[in-house]
Amino acid sequence: MLNYRNTNIVFFVLLALLLLLSFFVKVNWWLFLLLFVARFIVIITGSTQIPLNFFLKAYCNNPLEKEKKVALTFDDGPHEMTLLVLDVLKKYNAKATFFCIGKNVEKHPEILKKVISEGHIVGNHSYDHSRLFDFYRKDRLVEEIAKTDALIEKISGKKTNLFRPPFGVTNPSIKRALEVTKHHVIGWNIRSLDGIIKNEKLVFNRIKKLISPGGIVLLHDTSLQSVNALEQLLQFIEENKYKVVSLEELLDIKAYED
Ligand SMILES: [Zn+2]
Missing domain, CATH: 3.20.20.370 (Glycoside hydrolase/deacetylase)
Structure with missing residues (x-):
């Protein structure tokens, strides 16, 4: 379900994976940027679209x-x-x-x-x-x-x-x-x-x-x-x-x- 909690879980897991990966190979900086922008867009959508029940029921x-x-x-x-x-x-x-x-x-x-x-x-x-x-x-x-x-x-x-x-x-x-x-x-x-x-x-x-x-x-x-x-x-x-x-x-x- 798309909600604030799940969005943050997915975000932090992907962020951790990217950081981990960057110890072994060169990870392009825009991948990090993309991740932050994606989280921002999901949160803005969730806060303005009340039927999504993103923050609350x-x-x-x-x-x-x-x-x-x-x-x-x-x-x-x-x-x-x-x-x-x-x-x-x-x-x-x-x-x-x-x-x-x-x-x-x-x-x-x-x-x-x-x-x-x-x-x-x-x-x-x-x-x-x-x-x-x-x-x-x-x-x-x-x-x-x-x-x-x-x-x-x-x-x-x-x-x-x-x-x-x-x-x-x-x-x-x-x-x-x-x-x-x-x-x-x-x-x-x-x-x-x-x-x-x-x-x-x-x-x-x-x-x-x-x-x-x-x-x-x-x-x-x-x-x-x-x-x-x-x-x-x-x-x-x-x-x-x-x-x-x-x-x-x-x-x-x-x-x-x-
Ligand atoms: Zn009003």
């Missing part, structure tokens, strides 16, 4: 699900657009999970209250979603995650068990932090790219192409384009006899601490 779908069930997730709120997302979800009677950024919870507590009162699940998506998040040390990560948990708990009365890493990036510090905070890490296998593709039809077409039983869809509740893509998606789901279920049902996990 993340739930990205339910591969055993045979029925046409999918879960919807929204990142980066609460935001003014969350209200429109809630309206569309209500229209189709669909429940979703919102991975919230702590500082946005401080800005829009009333929106989070509405998310909860309409029966959706709330997860933790860091406090500040900083570009530097992946460079923080373990203790700072634990602090950030706990701060957002507390903000969510103040409004919902419950401590969330779900965490989604900003940008979907994982690394050894994040793994160690999550061993302390004990969250389930939630990834996705249907990335809408709604933050990058600036056309709702293309966003919807992309999801339509990727949708399959047990899938987890990643959207953002931060733009009108995502709201419109969601409406098209929910129509498609209805017409094609898919069913939107909660992450709890799809993955058989608990969203909140007892």
Whole structure:
């Protein structure tokens, strides 16, 4: 299995062999360089591709699900657009999970209250979603995650068990932090790219192409384009006899601490 531990084992074994070999014959320096570059590429790929489970176990779908069930997730709120997302979800009677950024919870507590009162699940998506998040040390990560948990708990009365890493990036510090905070890490296998593709039809077409039983869809509740893509998606789901279920049902996990 391709993970951090196995990558390091293979790397150090090959490095030792090359060093050993260099005692007997002249080993070209670029072979060493190649080995380091290969390790670097594998690690970068592993940290940016959450479904690889390279550093830690993340739930990205339910591969055993045979029925046409999918879960919807929204990142980066609460935001003014969350209200429109809630309206569309209500229209189709669909429940979703919102991975919230702590500082946005401080800005829009009333929106989070509405998310909860309409029966959706709330997860933790860091406090500040900083570009530097992946460079923080373990203790700072634990602090950030706990701060957002507390903000969510103040409004919902419950401590969330779900965490989604900003940008979907994982690394050894994040793994160690999550061993302390004990969250389930939630990834996705249907990335809408709604933050990058600036056309709702293309966003919807992309999801339509990727949708399959047990899938987890990643959207953002931060733009009108995502709201419109969601409406098209929910129509498609209805017409094609898919069913939107909660992450709890799809993955058989608990969203909140007892
Ligand atoms: Zn995010």
